[in-house]
Amino acid sequence: MSEIAFFGAVEIGLVYALVALGVFLSFRVLDFPDLTVDGSFPLGAAVAATLIVAGSDPWLASALAIVAGACAGLVTATLNVRFRILHLLASILTMIALFSINLRVMGRPNVAIIMQDTMLTPFYGLGLPDHLLRPLFVLVVVAVVVALLAWFLTSEFGLAMRATGVNARMARAQGINTNLHIYVGMALSNGLVALAGALFAQTNGFADVTSGIGTIVVGLAAVIVGETVLPLRALAWALIACVIGSILYRLAVQLALTADVIGLQASDLNLVTAALVAVALILPQLRLRAGKAAARGGK
Amino acid sequence: MRISRIVLAAALGGALATPALADDRMKTVAITAIVEHPALDATRDGVIAALKEAGFTPGETLTVNYQSAQGNPATAAQIARKFVGERPNVIVPISTPSAQAVVAATRDVPVVFTAVTDPVGAQLVRSMEQPGGNVTGLSDMAPVGDHVALITEILPNARRIGVVYNPGEPNSVTMVKVLKDEATARGLTVVEATATKSADVQAAGRSLVGKADAVYVPLDNTVVSALEALIQVGAQADLPIFSADTDSVERGTAASMGFDYFELGKQTGAVVARVLKGEKPADIPVRVASGTNLVVNPAAAESMGFAIPDSVLGRATKVVGK
Amino acid sequence: MIEVSDLHVVFGRGTALEKHALRGVDLAIPEGQFVTVIGSNGAGKSTILAALAGDVLPESGRVAIDGLDVTRWPTPRRAAYVARVFQDPLAGSCATLSIEENMALAAARGRRRGLGRALGHDRRDAFRDRIAELGLGLENRLGDRMGLLSGGQRQAVSLLMATLAGCKILLLDEHTAALDPATADFVLDLTRRFVADKRLTALMVTHSMRQALDYGDRTVMLHEGRIVLDVAGEERAGLDVPHLLALFARQRGGVELSDDDLLIG
Numbered sequence: 001m002s003e004i005a006f007f008g009a010v011e012i013g014l015v016y017a018l019v020a021l022g023v024f025l026s027f028r029v030l031d032f033p034d035l036t037v038d039g040s041f042p043l044g045a046a047v048a049a050t051l052i053v054a055g056s057d058p059w060l061a062s063a064l065a066i067v068a069g070a071c072a073g074l075v076t077a078t079l080n081v082r083f084r085i086l087h088l089l090a091s092i093l094t095m096i097a098l099f100s101i102n103l104r105v106m107g108r109p110n111v112a113i114i115m116q117d118t119m120l121t122p123f124y125g126l127g128l129p130d131h132l133l134r135p136l137f138v139l140v141v142v143a144v145v146v147a148l149l150a151w152f153l154t155s156e157f158g159l160a161m162r163a164t165g166v167n168a169r170m171a172r173a174q175g176i177n178t179n180l181h182i183y184v185g186m187a188l189s190n191g192l193v194a195l196a197g198a199l200f201a202q203t204n205g206f207a208d209v210t211s212g213i214g215t216i217v218v219g220l221a222a223v224i225v226g227e228t229v230l231p232l233r234a235l236a237w238a239l240i241a242c243v244i245g246s247i248l249y250r251l252a253v254q255l256a257l258t259a260d261v262i263g264l265q266a267s268d269l270n271l272v273t274a275a276l277v278a279v280a281l282i283l284p285q286l287r288l289r290a291g292k293a294a295a296r297g298g299k
Numbered sequence: 300m301r302i303s304r305i306v307l308a309a310a311l312g313g314a315l316a317t318p319a320l321a322d323d324r325m326k327t328v329a330i331t332a333i334v335e336h337p338a339l340d341a342t343r344d345g346v347i348a349a350l351k352e353a354g355f356t357p358g359e360t361l362t363v364n365y366q367s368a369q370g371n372p373a374t375a376a377q378i379a380r381k382f383v384g385e386r387p388n389v390i391v392p393i394s395t396p397s398a399q400a401v402v403a404a405t406r407d408v409p410v411v412f413t414a415v416t417d418p419v420g421a422q423l424v425r426s427m428e429q430p431g432g433n434v435t436g437l438s439d440m441a442p443v444g445d446h447v448a449l450i451t452e453i454l455p456n457a458r459r460i461g462v463v464y465n466p467g468e469p470n471s472v473t474m475v476k477v478l479k480d481e482a483t484a485r486g487l488t489v490v491e492a493t494a495t496k497s498a499d500v501q502a503a504g505r506s507l508v509g510k511a512d513a514v515y516v517p518l519d520n521t522v523v524s525a526l527e528a529l530i531q532v533g534a535q536a537d538l539p540i541f542s543a544d545t546d547s548v549e550r551g552t553a554a555s556m557g558f559d560y561f562e563l564g565k566q567t568g569a570v571v572a573r574v575l576k577g578e579k580p581a582d583i584p585v586r587v588a589s590g591t592n593l594v595v596n597p598a599a600a601e602s603m604g605f606a607i608p609d610s611v612l613g614r615a616t617k618v619v620g621k
Numbered sequence: 622m623i624e625v626s627d628l629h630v631v632f633g634r635g636t637a638l639e640k641h642a643l644r645g646v647d648l649a650i651p652e653g654q655f656v657t658v659i660g661s662n663g664a665g666k667s668t669i670l671a672a673l674a675g676d677v678l679p680e681s682g683r684v685a686i687d688g689l690d691v692t693r694w695p696t697p698r699r700a701a702y703v704a705r706v707f708q709d710p711l712a713g714s715c716a717t718l719s720i721e722e723n724m725a726l727a728a729a730r731g732r733r734r735g736l737g738r739a740l741g742h743d744r745r746d747a748f749r750d751r752i753a754e755l756g757l758g759l760e761n762r763l764g765d766r767m768g769l770l771s772g773g774q775r776q777a778v779s780l781l782m783a784t785l786a787g788c789k790i791l792l793l794d795e796h797t798a799a800l801d802p803a804t805a806d807f808v809l810d811l812t813r814r815f816v817a818d819k820r821l822t823a824l825m826v827t828h829s830m831r832q833a834l835d836y837g838d839r840t841v842m843l844h845e846g847r848i849v850l851d852v853a854g855e856e857r858a859g860l861d862v863p864h865l866l867a868l869f870a871r872q873r874g875g876v877e878l879s880d881d882d883l884l885i886g
Contacts, residue, residue, distance in 0.1 A: 114422040208372050
């Protein structure tokens, strides 16, 4: 793996860390299996790219991408809370609708911003090579998001959101408006995923309507890998675990891409990625068992 | 914690190992496509076949690396970084997202993209004629120029070319723009008639009777879906109808030219060979793949009141009805 | 004070499983009174608690707290006035949150929750002092997950949580039924202590006639959605379980009760 490939994987891992954090909010905090993200990721990319092409400031475009994603989350939450549609189905409906909406937003399946100014443009002149600058920039964004989320989830409001996901009945008995927290949580979650889409568009030069496929799988894999390698309960660590899980997932893909040296084909990529992630998940169990065996042996 | 260290160590270990330095005669071409797809696979095979013809034999004087993103743009971005990091002599991205990912990832490794319909719109190059930078390639847009030439060859007296299209289809809008450029260059005028739904196609065709000497049907889903209505108008009013796609000729348009993707790949491979031999991508204009398949329908032409000249019939790769 | 008048609750109206759970219940509880509620299965004991808490909205009738008509209020809105401990030790707290986080949730009951820190040093210290009152040694385990505690510990903490923020009425829904006898006695003593110390108005549903008479200062018996017995003061002080059974039988017009209908504890 070359340096450029390594930092490329880190960069994309960091972009998808925002997806993982969004998925953490919906799946883990709210206990709301949300597939909306497959639509809100390209939505964020589409909104940001379209606005940037139209001459908007890239920071403003990214902010509006977050708002668009939050709205998508609110639609799913409304379908679930207000109209009592099963969460999984509600999110699938929004996801399907977003495919058409994303095409409408862009007016075509693909919008290029390779030659446009992005959030990163002012930093390109600072002397750092592109392949280091990009991950560094995304790292700063992710660090800010993790800090804000850690603060939010340990606030009284955030704690109430966590209670909503763990035990809604208890939460209501404690005076928590669980519906409100589902709305806010879903908006936040999909806002983060849309920000990931906006960053992906700006670091890779394009928004494509197909870029959402499998986002939820990648996000979930990152969350679970993170939980496995960093099984700490403290909330801040759980958030950092999402980031690490996402980067590890991308490194696994990058390793899989270099697997042709051991006779694997390009079409084996997904299989190899899955196998690497599986190994990452299984190894800690083996370690645990080995530890237990050693403990038994000691006695 | 331990695992993260293991994976990181493995990744860093890989990062430190520089790719084996190839000797000077050995060239490396890295090919990537967004997904495995018959057309895209054929393009890749065409590239390799053309390189072989140009004297670059895989395994002897050429190393070919191929990666498919399996439909995932994020993976396409990772493949782009991998290839850029390996610094091959040329990267050949097939399809728009793959090309964008590669072009965004490097400003110096030569790139020859292919199977991209609108390279300027996709921001791969600033202009078709002068791509500049490290990028050139081939567009798989229908060869509109070839089509206009074909129409004037069959109908030397045609001066006004009608076009029926749906302005709501971005692809059609782009093609009509190209059509106008090509027609103007040959001293022809273009007469537009729009149809926003299939039901309007016949009326749009009728509106061209007496105003156009021939009608051109772009790759427009709305019009192609109601093609028979247009062909009927052509037969009733002796108005020659031509199409951008060769499949429509079988349905009753007079003639068209196209290419298959293996052919596109070969034309791309020829450009790659030029870069391998030392030309700069910046100096090679981006071309629309030229049409190689000529399909004609003499019976349809006859019903529209004209005959296809023998010179064209003789070159045809397919004559409908035979 | 709590006032329930002519309360009717119907479950599954218009379905094959339609059940008229409360058929005109009138109950007035003055401030500071500790009422125990008994009755057979399906008598409507839990339903009356649910109607007070807001989990169940009545067909007709009125629920008022402190003169405020709360009949149509949803549960979270009533939480400012109503504190609860559930029968299932798992239901009253969040298993994957820490003890102190659970306490912070309860301490903010009935208050607007903002973006300020849920757990500062001051609050932790206060929680440590309060949980020490339980005498369970939990003051050193504030950071532990609630799920690590035993059922009895969880009920004790739930009870403590119910008193962290003010309330007009404490609802105890058979909160010792899932515990072993010794633990149940411990939690009941704790209940008595808290209710007395904080001068709480409380409503405790129980399966046990013994408990119903031993705790609190008024006992209400429900049968088929109606209050059939309501005793307090001198009359109640002189009652024993057999008396209660006989009284109940008389109220029901001579119908004998079987042991299956009421648990004698």
